Amino acid sequence: MTGLLIAILVLAIVFDFINGFHDAANSIATVVTTKVLTPLQAVVWAAFFNFVAFFIAKYIIGDFGIANTVSKTVIAEFITLPVILSGLVAAIIWNLVTWWFGIPSSSSHTLIGGFSGAAIAYAGFHAIEPAVIWTIIAFIVVAPLIGMFSGMLIMIITMHLAKKSKPGNAEKWFKKLQLVSSALLSIGHGLNDSQKVMGIIGVALISFNSTVDPASLPHWMRLSSMHDIHDWVPLSCFTAIALGTMSGGWKIMKTMGNKITRLTAFDGFCAQMAGGLTLFLTEILRVPVSTTHVITGSIMGVGAVKRLAAVRWGVTIHLLWAWILTIPVSALLAAAVYSIVQLFI
Numbered sequence: 001m002t003g004l005l006i007a008i009l010v011l012a013i014v015f016d017f018i019n020g021f022h023d024a025a026n027s028i029a030t031v032v033t034t035k036v037l038t039p040l041q042a043v044v045w046a047a048f049f050n051f052v053a054f055f056i057a058k059y060i061i062g063d064f065g066i067a068n069t070v071s072k073t074v075i076a077e078f079i080t081l082p083v084i085l086s087g088l089v090a091a092i093i094w095n096l097v098t099w100w101f102g103i104p105s106s107s108s109h110t111l112i113g114g115f116s117g118a119a120i121a122y123a124g125f126h127a128i129e130p131a132v133i134w135t136i137i138a139f140i141v142v143a144p145l146i147g148m149f150s151g152m153l154i155m156i157i158t159m160h161l162a163k164k165s166k167p168g169n170a171e172k173w174f175k176k177l178q179l180v181s182s183a184l185l186s187i188g189h190g191l192n193d194s195q196k197v198m199g200i201i202g203v204a205l206i207s208f209n210s211t212v213d214p215a216s217l218p219h220w221m222r223l224s225s226m227h228d229i230h231d232w233v234p235l236s237c238f239t240a241i242a243l244g245t246m247s248g249g250w251k252i253m254k255t256m257g258n259k260i261t262r263l264t265a266f267d268g269f270c271a272q273m274a275g276g277l278t279l280f281l282t283e284i285l286r287v288p289v290s291t292t293h294v295i296t297g298s299i300m301g302v303g304a305v306k307r308l309a310a311v312r313w314g315v316t317i318h319l320l321w322a323w324i325l326t327i328p329v330s331a332l333l334a335a336a337v338y339s340i341v342q343l344f345i
Helices: 002-033 039-061 065-071 081-100 107-123 130-161 167-209 232-246 250-259 265-285 291-306 313-341
Strands: none
Touching: 002 039, 002 081, 002 107, 002 167, 002 232, 002 265, 039 167, 039 232, 065 107, 065 167, 065 265, 081 107, 081 167, 081 313, 107 130, 107 167, 107 313, 130 265, 130 291, 130 313, 167 232, 167 265, 167 291, 265 291
């Protein structure tokens, strides 16, 4: 069983790394599209603030609430190492498929769908926690709507504040301000997405400890509660997502940067501020949401203020279908993986 736990820990970090390059476009698309930073500069910038998020969560916010929420997706008695392994494998497969085709789907919902689907395959629908699942599903709609209305509000306020500025000076200022908004969005991405893998690693350690004598384990492997999680877990997760971000995500960046609506530095600043603030709100609410959904909604809101026709609604509908299908598809995939895993474990 120790070998299975190690495999899960490795796959969890691999998933976090993939999450980083899968979702890198969320943080850097607008800042690259508006030519504030080169792609290389942008990924280094985003990766740095992904990691800074660890210190904000630990020393300013004071806990890892989203990790705790993810750990409660499946009822504790039905969490086993094969269930966790199957969910991770399914999530990695779906993330790679959507990355390959340039579909900005949600890594968060892929992981949650995989975890839940494997648990359902193991013990039926009573293995999952309905209240947690339905809250997460509701925020597939709520999060991008908050992002969209935030984008519209920030766009309107900023337009009013900058209306007397000369266009050339305003563009120059907003290119500089985009660095601030991009940093804010990257911190929000790190806070939200890193914690989901933390939740998975946490329940894996707790499940393993319940099958052995904890006193026989090294200190770093002992865990009985998510509230006592060791520092190596968040440090590993925040580092992995930062390194993944540095590896880029160019296919999805094209969709996020230009296909939804054309962006200027002014638009990019408003969209990133709206996205970052929305992610901080969901962190306070302890609801795991998709960074992809949030920034897409923010970009739509900014585009809609200029004129509704500025938003390419056809592209948005395709994105919406990808969002809706992510949880059920990853759950079905995890159930299939679990049926194979249980033949060997």
